[in-house]
Amino acid sequence: MVKITDVARHAGVSPSTVSYALSGKRPISQMTRQRIESSIRELGYRPHAGARALASSRSNVLALVVPLRAGIHVPVVMQFAVSVVTTARGHDHDVLLLTQEEGEEGLRRVADTALVDALIVMDVQLRDPRLPLLRSLDRPSVMIGFPQEPDGLTCIDLDFRAAGELCVERLARLGHQVVALVGSPPEVYVRETAFAQRVVQGFTASADRNGMSSCVRPCEAAPGAARRVAERLLSEQPALTGVVVHNEAVLEPLIEAFEQLGLRVPGDLSIIAICPDELAESLRVPVTSVALPSAELGARAVELLTKKLDGAAVSEATLLPPRLTDRASTAPRNAS
Amino acid sequence: MVKITDVARHAGVSPSTVSYALSGKRPISQMTRQRIESSIRELGYRPHAGARALASSRSNVLALVVPLRAGIHVPVVMQFAVSVVTTARGHDHDVLLLTQEEGEEGLRRVADTALVDALIVMDVQLRDPRLPLLRSLDRPSVMIGFPQEPDGLTCIDLDFRAAGELCVERLARLGHQVVALVGSPPEVYVRETAFAQRVVQGFTASADRNGMSSCVRPCEAAPGAARRVAERLLSEQPALTGVVVHNEAVLEPLIEAFEQLGLRVPGDLSIIAICPDELAESLRVPVTSVALPSAELGARAVELLTKKLDGAAVSEATLLPPRLTDRASTAPRNAS
């Protein structure tokens, strides 16, 4: 293994000079720097990560905690993770992958052993047990999602409330009067995942504001569930003409079900989803949707974190404004 | 930060004794060990990862390189990753996440900086450019998938050839004479991904052996693609009664398409998939399938790696035997 003293000797300088040339923390003359750089290249020098971490108390590694539970859409998590890794690399950091399963102990472990400099935590619940822990750690963190009391922590997420509202506003402007929200599986609400409830709030508030008749239905991801929800919806709300879907897994089967029940999309029924753009675009009927910007969230989370690592102050809460894209699943309400 | 000297002082021993108590590399008396352990608990001591890595030249971190490209099924990757993390934790290792995008340079970086002790590489191509690099690194690696020349490297994968054969054998035993394979998108074959070709080989060989008429069709993941493939298949092979699907993305739409074309599954057409069990089970018609055991692959990969890290020899190639589960999509050929 070639080490910094080898480079120093080869370049005819002291090890500290090599270190400063590498880190830029002190001025080094053009000439010396170039000599060092070519020595590095020639010898194939790579600083030892452990030694660096020990001496500088920076590992240049971020922890990413991914959820595993039912009701989360896997591609969203994956896209988020990839975006985190890519962005982190752009800031000269690597990413350590942790599963939710490891729990608080896992967070504490990687933080306390100084394995990582900072943490990104996904799938935050309203009253997440990890909150006090994150506050007590001596390293910064960013949470994806908003707990009830984010005091002192940094959070970022899509503004789900606004997303719910935006969907309804669009339906309202198209003349729809009777709308429904098909949401996540019941367990997601039970465990108090903030984003699901926020969509409901936005949806309901906006429907009320617009004088629309509205209802909310959770929906399982199981095979027949979409069909059953569609049937119940139609029997209970025969005048239904607008549906907001916030559940990736059932989006396609739900459209299928409505069509089999004799409704044409968007002729008889307009549908707006809250989901990743790729999903909305990939369906047979491209669906008007509010994007779930997982890649952007990942990138922004890393940027917040690196700022905090640099000692900068960042705002506690970042809400990404929803962005709606019109596609083929929405139309003005039938004049009939 | 509490360090090993603090623990040593608190327990009334020397730092090296604490270290040995922790690692078990030298015998420590019951009494001393207990005193040390309670000191550790009391002080909340956590060994510094960087210091440990520097002194022991082991980081206890594995690198996992995940693919991002088109045509790979995201949930499979995710499940694999989770399984790798879980198993690695069981062996006292953490997992660093790398994307394919980082390429060979990324592998070299994490290996040469001693950030990781070993590497797991997914989505290996027949003539993968990373092969020579992996051979030259001074740390062990395991590849998921088989390149053309695995000499000197350790590989593991499902036995896709046997999987292709197994599907055909089952169809043959059910009396089917005319079968087709619907495979991955063309680009997967173009870039010479081993597993896709192996399925084709197994499928074709077994069909020939059984005197069956067979054909192979790649299939895009795009919305209408499944329908088009189904139509062409039926017009070119009117006697078709058995289909093997090796393409997660189109499995459901393909069944849909066949049914819309007037074929009943499994009454008129038997379908066998090569896909994760969860997918096969979640469809409206639960599909007979050969499992894609991503979790098992992940676990086995980690175990191979930790064995290699312990200096044990492991076999170069591990092929997991295919496992077929009968579900509702297969039936004996119509007597008609």
Add this chain to the structure above:
DNA sequence: GCGTGACGTCGAAGCGCTTCGACGGGGGAA
């Protein structure tokens, strides 16, 4: 009774890097 291990523990020497204080030399200000 003495040599011989094995056991249990200690001290010290690194592991490879960063960083702090120091220092020589050259340029600008007075």
Add this chain to the structure above:
DNA sequence: TTCCCCCGTCGAAGCGCTTCGACGTCACGC
């Protein structure tokens, strides 16, 4: 011309841990 300061570099002191050799003690065999 002198003084001062800043630029560029060096040397040394760690960072917190592991590991190697050494050493005292005890039990055992002869």
